[in-house]
Amino acid sequence: MTRIVLKNIVKNIRGKNIFNDLNLEIESREVTVFLGPVGAGKTTLFKIIAGTESVDSGKIYFDDVEVTKLPPQKRDVAMVFQNFALYPHLSIFENIASPLRVKKYHENEIKKRVNEIAELLNIKHILDKKPHECSGGESQRASIARALAKNPKIYLFDEPLTNLDYKVREVLRFELKKLFKEVGATVLYSTSNPEEAAALGSRLAYIRNGQVLQTGAVLDCFRKPFDIDAASHYSLFGINLFEGYCKIIDSRKFLVIDDLFEVDVSDHKFLESGNEYFIGIYPHDLKLRKSSNEDIQIPISVDFLENMGSELIVVARSGNFIVRLLVSGLENLSELMNLTSAYVPLSRLLIFSKENRKLLKGDMPLGRNTN
Amino acid sequence: MICPLGEIRIENVSHTYDGRAWALLDVNINFESRKTYALVGPSGCGKTTLLKIICGLIKPTKGKIYMDEVDITNTPPEKRNIAIVFQFPVVYKMSVLENLMFPLINTGLSKSEKIRRTKEIASQLKIEDILNFPAQKLSPADKQKVAIGRALVRDTDLILLDEPLSAIEPDRKYEIKKLLLNISKNLKKTMIFVTHDQTEALTFGEKIAIMSAGKILQFGTFEEIYYKPTCEMVGFFIGYPGMNILKAVLEEPDTITVGSLKFKLPSKDIAQKLGIHFKIGIRPEHIDVSTLPKEGYVPFKVLYTENLGRNKSVIHLRNDDLNIKALYEGEIRGISEVWAKLDSRFICFFDLNGNRVD
Numbered sequence: 001m002t003r004i005v006l007k008n009i010v011k012n013i014r015g016k017n018i019f020n021d022l023n024l025e026i027e028s029r030e031v032t033v034f035l036g037p038v039g040a041g042k043t044t045l046f047k048i049i050a051g052t053e054s055v056d057s058g059k060i061y062f063d064d065v066e067v068t069k070l071p072p073q074k075r076d077v078a079m080v081f082q083n084f085a086l087y088p089h090l091s092i093f094e095n096i097a098s099p100l101r102v103k104k105y106h107e108n109e110i111k112k113r114v115n116e117i118a119e120l121l122n123i124k125h126i127l128d129k130k131p132h133e134c135s136g137g138e139s140q141r142a143s144i145a146r147a148l149a150k151n152p153k154i155y156l157f158d159e160p161l162t163n164l165d166y167k168v169r170e171v172l173r174f175e176l177k178k179l180f181k182e183v184g185a186t187v188l189y190s191t192s193n194p195e196e197a198a199a200l201g202s203r204l205a206y207i208r209n210g211q212v213l214q215t216g217a218v219l220d221c222f223r224k225p226f227d228i229d230a231a232s233h234y235s236l237f238g239i240n241l242f243e244g245y246c247k248i249i250d251s252r253k254f255l256v257i258d259d260l261f262e263v264d265v266s267d268h269k270f271l272e273s274g275n276e277y278f279i280g281i282y283p284h285d286l287k288l289r290k291s292s293n294e295d296i297q298i299p300i301s302v303d304f305l306e307n308m309g310s311e312l313i314v315v316a317r318s319g320n321f322i323v324r325l326l327v328s329g330l331e332n333l334s335e336l337m338n339l340t341s342a343y344v345p346l347s348r349l350l351i352f353s354k355e356n357r358k359l360l361k362g363d364m365p366l367g368r369n370t371n
Numbered sequence: 372m373i374c375p376l377g378e379i380r381i382e383n384v385s386h387t388y389d390g391r392a393w394a395l396l397d398v399n400i401n402f403e404s405r406k407t408y409a410l411v412g413p414s415g416c417g418k419t420t421l422l423k424i425i426c427g428l429i430k431p432t433k434g435k436i437y438m439d440e441v442d443i444t445n446t447p448p449e450k451r452n453i454a455i456v457f458q459f460p461v462v463y464k465m466s467v468l469e470n471l472m473f474p475l476i477n478t479g480l481s482k483s484e485k486i487r488r489t490k491e492i493a494s495q496l497k498i499e500d501i502l503n504f505p506a507q508k509l510s511p512a513d514k515q516k517v518a519i520g521r522a523l524v525r526d527t528d529l530i531l532l533d534e535p536l537s538a539i540e541p542d543r544k545y546e547i548k549k550l551l552l553n554i555s556k557n558l559k560k561t562m563i564f565v566t567h568d569q570t571e572a573l574t575f576g577e578k579i580a581i582m583s584a585g586k587i588l589q590f591g592t593f594e595e596i597y598y599k600p601t602c603e604m605v606g607f608f609i610g611y612p613g614m615n616i617l618k619a620v621l622e623e624p625d626t627i628t629v630g631s632l633k634f635k636l637p638s639k640d641i642a643q644k645l646g647i648h649f650k651i652g653i654r655p656e657h658i659d660v661s662t663l664p665k666e667g668y669v670p671f672k673v674l675y676t677e678n679l680g681r682n683k684s685v686i687h688l689r690n691d692d693l694n695i696k697a698l699y700e701g702e703i704r705g706i707s708e709v710w711a712k713l714d715s716r717f718i719c720f721f722d723l724n725g726n727r728v729d
Contacts, residue, residue, distance in 0.1 A: 136414075165413040165567070170612055174687070177675055198680030219702065222680050235681065284681035304552050307573035309597060309610040310656050310698065315545065322545060326681065328700075329597075329610075329656065 009058035033201030377528025377561030384434030409576025454522035512543035630693025668710035
């Protein structure tokens, strides 16, 4: 129920600058996902909000109340860590009970609460165990249970699924989704996995090198990535990148990508003839079949297929460029090996500046239907 | 008679590290000559133990290992003539060329023959231009190429690969994957690829062994594993999201009832094996979902939507007390009811213990 505001945050750790004048507002009662690569500053940011890491300068507010100097135990924040961070000498029961003991709850009340929460997270059978006797998935459930027992205003989930086997991640991600709907608190969640971000978050904050470079609804950000690196972090399978240049052919303006394909961009003033551009296409935006006359055809020759079971990645070449297509696992494998073309709707082309790699005119996609 | 080369047979192998828990329990598996296999499963499933037993680093508590029909259970690793490529590439503190030639030192080949063979491998791996470079200064991907090269230089018919892609820098995985696929296709050596990653297993393995808790749950081709899982655990483990496992009842002799859905039984033979109460499995991608009412489709309430951020979502649906998840092409926003149809061609049958019936 708490709005978080960070103003002019500066933070150095052992002489290395992590944040230099970071400003951020996080809305109350929303799930905000901090998506970014390893080393972006996600964990440090969460520790600063939790109060376990101080700032060199700048101010932190919870609902207009300054908490910059407030110790962690007075901030009413619970954090769930990537490496679970359970007390190794305590049973799972006592781990979950620990915030209740701090708050001096009665023994009967503690028993009742711990059992309720353990029931919710399906870990009643491990309450008597020690953390080292539990699997990764069980340990993280216990760690989430401890956060719930605290019942705080703000939850911080720092890459909680990263260290788990992928099937455990699949199950626990869905349980977190249900949980977030119920808790009615402000939830901050960090990850480097775009699928987790899309599945769990309503809002996204894209963080890289200690800077929040893009915020907004998750899918809107994915559709209009800040720059090429952001686009590659917004897709589990990276982004297909071509280089092209803009030129006039028969008084129409075209974006020409080697002798592979060309796009009529006469209506787009932001592209100048004589200039070079990067053209990005997400692997999931490339199709096997043409669906409209506006689709652009890209010649490919297939190198190999990566089989994910329910889906496949076709790894191919187009000229000197490597191209990946994400296709349904229901397709015929031997037909896929013989593909010679892929198709992309004009509106799904992302055009980036050659100079600073930023998305150009992200608010105005190509294609007549969307203009 | 042509001798099978690089064939490995594991017979009734069990292993325990501490004398209490079984890391492997009664494993029987046959790796035929000149094929590529994958061993896959979650951490602690026993796949690494099995690999160590094959290469001789561990002697199994029980059972036997045969290579080309010769019992090698008690043969020390250095005498097994098996090449191994590890997760973290091992290179020696010498040049790339010397690294590649290292396995040939005691072979008695002439120097010119050693160099010829090494250069041939180097050209296959496209590392001819770094032969004089100190191997330890290479990037992980190039180090792994050298390690793979060393395995190929040896006159061995069996190569074990232990998570060979896990430590490679992401932008060069493509290259190493392509290289390994080419080796698997063209060199015709027996290769056993151990991984925790189902995509790598399904991509490289002509046959895949799915392991859990020290046992092999299924050993088969991708098609067998994907369409005909031997148990509900395999159905859940392979594919994303995992298979829906639903309680089913045979209410009439030829009609299966699942919640309020009804299906015709595919054959009469199966009815006797199933009994009255059993389970069915259906993959989320084999459930067709429509946002409008449609003939033969059943209404479901949309409970939750997990968007995957790539024109796909996992939608969690409910009809009475029947909960299913479906993979939907596109994004569902602000819709509370959809119509769904389970594609009966892809339904699997399991008994109440979760084992396949057909």
